[in-house]
Amino acid sequence: MTVAGLIFSNIHDANIPEMTRRRTIASIPYGCRYRLVDFPLSNMVNSDITNVGIITHYNYQSLMDHIGNGKDWDLARRSGGIKLLPPFVAAYENAGANKLYENRLEALMGAVNFVNRCGADYIVLSDCDAIINIDLGAVVEDHVKSGAYMTIVTKKLLDESYHFSQPVAVLKIGEDNRITDLEDRCPEAGNVTVSTNIMVISRTDLQIVLQEAAARGLKSFHKDVIAKNLKKKVIRAYPFDGWYSPISSLEEYFESSMRLLDADVRRDLFGNADRQIYTKIRNSSPTKYAEGAEVKNSLLADGCVIEGTVENCILFRNVHIGKGTVVKNCILLQDTYVGSNVQLNCVITDKNVVIKDDRMLSGHQTMPFFIGKGEMV
Amino acid sequence: MFKKKECVAMLLAGGQGSRLYALTQKTAKPAVSFGGKYRIIDFPLSNCINSGFDTVGVLTQYQPLLLNDYIGNGLPWDLDRTFGGVKILPPYQGNTGADWYKGTANAIWQNMEFINRYDAKYVLILSGDHIYKMDYDKMLDFHKESGADCTIAVLDVPLEEASRFGIMSVNPDGSIYKFTEKPKNPDSTKASMGIYVFTKDKLQEYLAADAANPESSNDFGKNIIPNMLGAGEKMMAYPFEGYWKDVGTIQSLWEANMDLLGERPTLSMLDESWRIYSRHGAESPQFVGKDAKVINSSVTAGCEILGTVKNCVLGSGVTVEEGAVVEDSVIFENVHIGRGAKVSYAILDANVKVGANATVGESRESGKEIAVLGADVTVADGETVPAGAMISEM
Numbered sequence: 140m141t142v143a144g145l146i147f148s149n150i151h152d153a154n155i156p157e158m159t160r161r162r163t164i165a166s167i168p169y170g171c172r173y174r175l176v177d178f179p180l181s182n183m184v185n186s187d188i189t190n191v192g193i194i195t196h197y198n199y200q201s202l203m204d205h206i207g208n209g210k211d212w213d214l215a216r217r218s219g220g221i222k223l224l225p226p227f228v229a230a231y232e233n234a235g236a237n238k239l240y241e242n243r244l245e246a247l248m249g250a251v252n253f254v255n256r257c258g259a260d261y262i263v264l265s266d267c268d269a270i271i272n273i274d275l276g277a278v279v280e281d282h283v284k285s286g287a288y289m290t291i292v293t294k295k296l297l298d299e300s301y302h303f304s305q306p307v308a309v310l311k312i313g314e315d316n317r318i319t320d321l322e323d324r325c326p327e328a329g330n331v332t333v334s335t336n337i338m339v340i341s342r343t344d345l346q347i348v349l350q351e352a353a354a355r356g357l358k359s360f361h362k363d364v365i366a367k368n369l370k371k372k373v374i375r376a377y378p379f380d381g382w383y384s385p386i387s388s389l390e391e392y393f394e395s396s397m398r399l400l401d402a403d404v405r406r407d408l409f410g411n412a413d414r415q416i417y418t419k420i421r422n423s424s425p426t427k428y429a430e431g432a433e434v435k436n437s438l439l440a441d442g443c444v445i446e447g448t449v450e451n452c453i454l455f456r457n458v459h460i461g462k463g464t465v466v467k468n469c470i471l472l473q474d475t476y477v478g479s480n481v482q483l484n485c486v487i488t489d490k491n492v493v494i495k496d497d498r499m500l501s502g503h504q505t506m507p508f509f510i511g512k513g514e515m516v
Numbered sequence: 517m518f519k520k521k522e523c524v525a526m527l528l529a530g531g532q533g534s535r536l537y538a539l540t541q542k543t544a545k546p547a548v549s550f551g552g553k554y555r556i557i558d559f560p561l562s563n564c565i566n567s568g569f570d571t572v573g574v575l576t577q578y579q580p581l582l583l584n585d586y587i588g589n590g591l592p593w594d595l596d597r598t599f600g601g602v603k604i605l606p607p608y609q610g611n612t613g614a615d616w617y618k619g620t621a622n623a624i625w626q627n628m629e630f631i632n633r634y635d636a637k638y639v640l641i642l643s644g645d646h647i648y649k650m651d652y653d654k655m656l657d658f659h660k661e662s663g664a665d666c667t668i669a670v671l672d673v674p675l676e677e678a679s680r681f682g683i684m685s686v687n688p689d690g691s692i693y694k695f696t697e698k699p700k701n702p703d704s705t706k707a708s709m710g711i712y713v714f715t716k717d718k719l720q721e722y723l724a725a726d727a728a729n730p731e732s733s734n735d736f737g738k739n740i741i742p743n744m745l746g747a748g749e750k751m752m753a754y755p756f757e758g759y760w761k762d763v764g765t766i767q768s769l770w771e772a773n774m775d776l777l778g779e780r781p782t783l784s785m786l787d788e789s790w791r792i793y794s795r796h797g798a799e800s801p802q803f804v805g806k807d808a809k810v811i812n813s814s815v816t817a818g819c820e821i822l823g824t825v826k827n828c829v830l831g832s833g834v835t836v837e838e839g840a841v842v843e844d845s846v847i848f849e850n851v852h853i854g855r856g857a858k859v860s861y862a863i864l865d866a867n868v869k870v871g872a873n874a875t876v877g878e879s880r881e882s883g884k885e886i887a888v889l890g891a892d893v894t895v896a897d898g899e900t901v902p903a904g905a906m907i908s909e910m
Binding site for chain 1: 552591776777785786792793794796798802803806807808812813816817829
């Protein structure tokens with residue numbers, strides 16, 4: 140049995156416009172040294188899914204730069220490995236059927252060659268907008284054993300801390316984990332089951348879906364492929380009970396990042412030696428803590444220089460914190476330079492931001508203050 | 517498949533490094549950890565690629581497993597090449613016999629075929645014992661311009677330390693007229709750094725003669741250099757200025773690690789223009805707990821610090837539990853320091869476990885020696901390891 144993977148890198152770009160202005164959602168930096176795409180990619184590699192296509196839409200230069208030849212995920216393979224699947228768009232007006240895709244089904248149709256030629260028995264589909272470390276091998280095994288048409292990884296949300304600012308697939312689940320209803324909406328917090336948008340389907344069934352979609356002009360994967368088939372075919376839920384953190388707004392990004400300071404969350408995400416999360420290697424030096432450094436309850440990447448106070452923060456690679464500076468509840472992306480005697484609270488800086496000496500900036504937990512890529516304050 | 521290369525680098529990495537005792541029981545000296553996320557061999561390898569030398573033979577002999585794994589295909593140093601790249605050269609069985617590498621010169625002699633495959637005009641000889649950043653290309657230019665047969669990189673050392681090194685006596689034009697290995701009364705302060713550029717034909721000639729002499733100890737310092745000098749070949753000293761440290765002893769290895777710390781460190785790894793590359797795994801970010809204290813230290817990915825760390829260099833994946841205090845120490849990867857334990861003035865090799873409330877070493881101010889725990893050693897809860905101890909797992 141062979142399994143191939145397909146990752147959607149752009150589906151939810153519009154949700155976090157602050158950070159996707161110049162990149163795909165897949166290449167949003169997360170957790171000191173990762174990018175969102177590292178999670179689905181690592182999940183696939185750790186489950187021996189080594190033939191992976193990444194469907195791109197636009198703004199995918201940063202993604203290409205991150206992925207390279209796939210070596211850092213052990214996916215630089217002669218057979219299989221990583222393939223970026225840019226849209227096939229005719230460069231003239233009236234492109235007709237070849238226009239840039241607008242939804243998941245059209246995106247999949249653009250990857251029809253990958254599906255037809257991958258030679259796999261099953262295909263795992265995954266988005267990039269959620270943090271999850273999952274054994275996909277077990278999902279595929281469950282799918283095969285059950286004989287279902289499709290299996291969707293689901294998460295029951297009991298936690299009050301989940302807020303959804305964007306509609307998601309809210310599911311009803313009946314006997315034997317069969318999905319009985321799908322509704323796209325913003326769920327209230329607590330006690331709902333949602334789709335993680337990680338799905339398994341056989342390659343032949345996916346090919347049929349794509350043929351039908353082309354023939355009948357179907358538009359929505361949720362409505363036309365899942366919801367319509369719920370009665371005719373067995374579409375099963377695979378309940379996931381680990382840590383799952385969807386990110387559909389800047390506030391959620393902030394909240395999700397801060398949850399990494401919780402030891403249990405870190406254990407769930409990074410603690411399994413057989414299911415590590417891989418990312419592009421950048422060869423930073425170790426992080427240096429100066430004589431006057433005071434760091435509390437923070438997660439840091441390598442390559443930082445800390446001369447001031449850092450509390451409850453997520454610091455990416457090569458961040459500099461100057462003397463007398465106090466940084467609290469902040470997420471500072473790669474190469475952020477914070478000068479001396481600065482005070483920051485609830486601030487997110489994108490890459491290469493410079494905060495000059497003596498500045499004072501503050502957001503709030505529910506509304507972090509965002510500073511765009513390369514800006515100088 | 518063998519494109520011509522002007523210069524091939526040969527890195528002598530077979531040494532045991534017996535003065536590092538417990539740290540080299542299971543691994544060759546060039547593979548000993550340094551600076552948290554590096555190994556000693558990262559320095560010559562990174563120097564090679566930063567200098568534009570893309571063909572490197574690494575001669576291994578003693579405990580090569582870890583070193584072989586580490587170098588692998590050379591990817592971290594950008595030395596995974598179709599033409600050239602890094603190649604591991606172990607001793608082998610030839611059609612006339614099988615020999616271990618009998619000395620540094622013999623190791624090169626046994627691999628002349630490797631050098632000749634690339635039709636190299638020059639050969640750069642390096643060792644895997646030193647921490648330094650150097651542009652070998654400038655040294656090669658110097659060699660070519662001076663028309664020398666052999667160029668030896670030299671460093672000015674304090675006169676009182678000169679008797680520890682191979683000392684060159686140099687004419688005003690930079691040519692060497694005398695070489696003395698570890699002289700009792702040194703008449704110069706120019707110490708050999710163990711870095712040589714040879715014109716290949718000359719090297720081959722002298723290696724052949726050396727191989728034919730059963731009395732020879734087949735060593736560059738003891739045989740080849742004195743022989744070439746004696747025969748009047750043109751030998752030049754290439755002056756090097758900058759950080760260079762032989763990390764062949766416990767004390768010097770500890771000192772070199774400490775050189776990374778402080779506001780203006782004598783050795784900085786932050787310099788983006790001359791990066792030192794290393795192979796490392798998929799460690800998660802480092803976490804510093806709410807009651808932790810990390811002062812004047814260098815910490816690497818995968819560490820979890822809940823206790824106190826002061827004046828330390830920590831490798832990847834080190835855990836320091838609550839209430840533990842680690843001071844003036846060099847900790848290699850994946851070491852676990854238990855609750856309430858105290859580690860002072862020590863070097864802990866990979867995978868060491870220090871139990872809760874255990875004590876390792878004594879404070880640096882006590883004036884006692886560095887305590888060293890070899891790889892995989894476990895210190896039981898509450899146990900005391902005295903200063904100067906040297907413990908390795910057999």
